Amino acid sequence: MMEYGYYPGCSLHGTAKEFDLSIKESFTSLGLGLKEVEDWNCCGASSAHETSEELALALAVRILSQAEKAGQKTIVAPCAACYSRLKMANVEVAHDAGLRKRISHIIGQDYQGNVAVRHVTEIYKENKDRLAASVTKPLAGLKIASYYGCLLARPKAVVDWDDAENPTTMDELVTSLGAQALDWSHKTECCGASFSISRGDIAVRLVGDILGAAKLAGADAIAVACPLCQANLDMRQSAAERRNKTTYKLPIIYISQLIGLAQGKDAKALGLDKHMVGAEKVLEKLSAAPIPHGEKKPVAV
Amino acid sequence: MLQLNAETVHTCRDTIKRLSGEDVSRCFQCGKCTAGCPVAIDMDVTPNQVMRLAQINGRERVLASSTIWLCLSCETCSTRCPADIDIAKVMDTLRKISVAEGYPSPEPAITGFHRLFLASVEKYGRLNELELSIKHNLAIMKPTKDIRLAVGLFSKGKINPFGGKVKDRERVKKIFAESQRFVKVYPESIEREAE
Amino acid sequence: MVESSKDKNITMHTYSEVEQVKGYVGNFDVRIRKKARSVEMSKCTGCQVCVEACPQVVPSEWDLGLGTRKAIYTPFVQAVPNVPVIDRSVCRIFTKSKEKCGAACVRACAAKAVNLKQEDEIINEKFGAIVVATGYSLHPWQKAYGEYGGGRYKDVITALHFERMLQASGPTSGHVVRPSDGKEPKNVVFIQCVGSRDESKGVPYCSGICCMYTAKQAILLKEHCQDAQAYVFYIDLRATKKNYEQFVLRAQRDYGVIYTRGRVSKIYQKSDKLVVRGADTLAGVPVEVEADLVVLATAVVPQPDAVAVARMLAIPHDQFALFTEAHPKLRPVESVTRGIFLAGTCQSPMDIPESVAMASAAAAKVMGILSHSELMLEPTIAEVNAERCSGCLTCTKVCPFDAITTVAYDGRTVSNVIASVCQGCGTCAATCPASAIILKGFTNEEIYAQIEAPFKRMEKEVTAGAPA
The missing domain is CATH 3.40.50.11810 (Rossmann fold)
Structure with missing residues (x-):
């Protein structure tokens, strides 16, 4: 069974509980597994990047680093804001080794940039035929x-x-x-x-x-x-x-x-x-x- | 009167370029950003005027504007800009300069919300939606705002009164402490901070 | 066009394509493919009975799909020559359609001019000079402008569609209507710079003609539809020629056209209206118009096959595929290849008066060549020393003007420069491994002499000024 890392973000544990519920239901039916990123934190959207570039990056990169540490190659982020912040963080650290080093220092752990971030609709699109069949x-x-x-x-x-x-x-x-x-x-x-x-x-x-x-x-x-x-x-x-x-x-x-x-x-x-x-x-x-x-x-x- | 002179006319443009990599002098004032902006009508300076002011070092007016705080970061302007300027990113940068230089916020509800949001994340590592709303409503002196909505959400089990918490909260605190030093990017503001 | 077609000194090859150009000034060998029109021009009287008889109806390219034509057709009423052509890609006979027409055109033609067996004809002819006037195309806005509906909204049209509608003999008989329901529009928005002045989606240059034709169309709209209101969204108004500024002011003052300075961000359908979301940057407010019709001034871009044409003619083009003039100020109607001249929008976007001026200038330049039995050239051209030439022919490969051919010399094959083609760039002289090519006026000896001269003078001065 294909298993993805799962970053629910703060909303899916609160006001968007039903998104969390229904995603898990649908993934099970598609034969896809989801495992929450260990001890994840808030991605900072949408307040962090409004005030501090570093804070915004550090919060996002810690999440990615947590996933990387657990060997998760791909994480699914259902919240569009989390998805955007995490993917953007990947883009930024990929282009700037110095920045990656600096952020790694702030979060106290390394991030090699090896975690892909995907949105839940992307995964559905990929499995469209199986979805239609179900x-x-x-x-x-x-x-x-x-x-x-x-x-x-x-x-x-x-x-x-x-x-x-x-x-x-x-x-x-x-x-x-x-x-x-x-x-x-x-x-x-x-x-x-x-x-x-x-x-x-x-x-x-x-x-x-x-x-x-x-x-x-x-x-x-x-x-x-x-x-x-x-x-x-x-x-x-x-x-x-x-x-x-x-x-x-x-x-x-x-x-x-x-x-x-x-x-x-x-x-x-x-x-x-x-x-x-x-x-x-x-x-x-x-x-x-x-x-x-x-x-x-x-x-x- | 905005004085234009050789020493300073490019200062604002250069600062933005250094901090964001975006070159506002590419803007040729077509106005497409303002045309597509969902909140342009609420702004005191329109997005294309922000770009223009940045080109001619009208920094005070830009940094004190409501525009930079009303920007929703929806990226409509950046997506459609014919000169390929990431205008939303420029707004991000201007907000940071504005904070670093101690400009008073013309949109206290918005800047206050950001502060409370980040305080919540700093405290728990995750956002406590309930606490944030209550604190915000108290801060703007409207404690009963959205109370009916809150009751509705509560009865539907959508509010987690205790919120989630990160185990490694020490690290989160450190992230905030270390990152806060972002102001050091701006030489002018360090001086102000030191004072 | 009619006048030219009747001039005894002009031969017009319509429905023809230049396939190959060889040779050089005064001596061009041109291969022309005269395509099979399936109607014999010598017999046709232009009565159009065949067109009426043809049952196959397809969208008209000339009317940009606003109207229709037959499979046998003349593109428009004033077309020259007034001889129809069969579009074999849609003709029922040629496509072997199941719907039979019984060769209606053949039977209808009293002059027996329709010839289904006609084949393409190849004409090889010599010419002294060539004027390139291949015109322009329009930016394919649908792909680039999703925010304007990407072609999904019927009532978002281009200025050329609007132009077709204005024409009395056009698809709407001169009435301005909405393509979606045929109703007369009330609020009409004209959007300028669609594809031009847009580095991210189109071309960075200004298309030059849109400000003026948009003003004209806005005025004509008012002439055609009394109740209509025109809005023009522009970035900058470029009305720089004689009487142009006054014309635009007339549109604003006398015809009440609202000029709004700001590029439109989005167009969307709302019931049967089109919401145009723009900005008035002069007033500093976003604005919206609920329009009945939107007319886009799409960018002037080169023809899709401009690069192939440039290659065939060995003339340079810029990064947009606009043909390059020999000198932007002093030789604006000549290409760098001698004997090939440029006219009109294949060189740069321009309006009708400018195109006419350029074409007239090019014609005068051609006459300057053709009226003499000998060509006067710049003396700085390359020359091959046949004695020294080893016949490696490296020079023929590097010459950008195809100016070097070969000749037999003393039983060997050696290079030979065609004096009238050579532009004196010196590439061959620099390349020749045997130093067998010199550039007249720039021989090694001459260059060395120039370098040495000032030193000699300095030497003299030093000697003279030295203390005894």
Whole structure:
């Protein structure tokens, strides 16, 4: 069994618990293992790099070094912000031996730069065929607006596996699950998650723009792959509704949860009850959809 | 009046180049950064004006601007810049210079949030989401802000009141202590610190 | 075009391609492939009955897909000559389509001009001089500009599409409409510098013509659609020639065109509108327009096969594949290869008056050559000393102008410089292992003499000034 190092980051142990749950479920079903990086620390996003280059690098590199020490060659970081920070740290130390030495000194352990950082959607994309084969309850009739936000589309040095202006990884996944992937305008617009607490007015405005665009495209739900985007779009939705005097009622669902649903897993086990905007309508729509003939068995792994 | 003279006109550009590797003099003021910025409307100086001011050593205005703190680091500007300038990285650099030189923050809620965020990470090695929110709301004198949301999250089991902690907290403290010396990169600010 | 086609001193080869150019000034051997038009020009009367009879309809390249043409067609009404051509790649007869047309064109033609068996014709002809006027192409913006929709939005068009719509004989009969629903647009955004002045996505240079044609199109929009409002997003306005500035001011003052200084960052579809997100850097605010139609001024770039053409002609080009003039100030219409001249946008982006001026200058230069029975050349050219030449022919390989041929001398093969082709660069003289080539005016003896002269003078001065 292929086993990846796993860096959940702070969110997946707190407000994004359901992302953690559903990723583990889906990886098990794909025959992929996940092992948490030993004694990991916060990657520092998004406050550290705003104030100190060294601190930002040191926090990220300690995580990578912990993985390297345990012999983990590849780590999966589901949080787009963590993913971006870790991969960027790799890029920076790879180019500057002096910097690597300095950072190694700060964190009190060596890092050779041998740990690859990957995002969970990348892994799904790689296993798209097996994923499609494991679908037992296609998400037929469901219209999904895939939202990538900033950090799953940019910068090019980090997200070198998708297009910056019109990324398609999640859309392809959504399609392979039997749902309809919508072409919409706000795939890569920033949701302002880092201001969700400090400048809520800005975050709420940006959230409203994104939700409005998804609604206009006819979405039943928005698919995300970043805990910050999810939290912001979900928790600030009611405020955005009040601000724009409208209703969106758009559940913000992790791509891993959609995978779980398509694999016929229990909604609760996937943490679908943990969102502020409930997914009941989506679940109703799914259960109302006719089950295709010759129901497929889950692929043995 | 911004005085232009041979001795100082390139100072800001040169500092940015030394610290970030980015050359702001490549900017030819097309304005695409401002056009695509999700928060340009909230800024007191637009992103293209920041680049221009950096070119002509309008450093005071840039370093005191809300712009550098309102930048979300979403990288839209960097991705689309026709001159291939990593504008988000320039903003990062300007923030650091601004802090090092002791400019007061025009966005205390944002800078305060960053401070509390880092304090939490320094203390536990990981972020304590609950503690951060409470402390932030107390700091901005709105203790009941988002209280309904918090109750909702709590009932859904999404808040871990104790938060996660790193075992090797000594090391985390050391990382913070050692890295804080980043200010030494800036000769001007060392002098200020020494004073 | 019509006038030129009727001039007794001009032979026009349309639907033809120059395949090979050999020789040198006054003596070019050119091979031209006259492609099989499948219609005999001598018989065709230009009645267009064959075109009407043809059932095969395909998108028209001339109208950039806004309109259609037949498989047998003339590209546009004023095309010269007024003789149709069969596009064999789409013709039902040639593609052996299951949909039969029964050779409708052949049957329709009373003059029996349609000839399906016609083959390409090769013409070999000698010419004294060549003027290269191969024109330009437009930047393939769809690949580079995902933020403008990358071609996904029907109502984001290029200025050339807009130009086609303005034409009375064009695909929309002169009406400006949205390609998506045929409705007249109200808010129309013109975006300049799409692909130009963009090092990361296109070319760094300014395309030179867009400021003026955009102003013209914005004015004509208002002439065509009374209720329309034009917005022009520009970076810098370049209206530098006679009356140009006044023209742009007229667009702003008399036609109410809103000029907004800032590059557009993104275009996205919102219901049936296109949201254009830009900035007004003069006001220091981001701005948005909910537009009905967006017109892109795409960059002027060289033809896709410009490099191949340059190679065939042995003329240099720059890093963008624009052909290089012999001297940027003093010889702007000549290539460095003698007898080959440049005109128009193959050399640099330029507008119509400049292209006409350049073409006129090139024609005058050609006449300067052709009106004399002998060529007057710079005397500094290379010369082979046949006695010393070992016949290794290294010089023929290094000459950048293909100016060295071989001749028989005393039973041996030796190098020989064609005086009219040689540009006097000296590469051959420097390369020749036997020192058999000299550059006239720059022989070793002459150069040494020049070096020695000042020393001799110094020596004299030192001797003269030395104390007795």
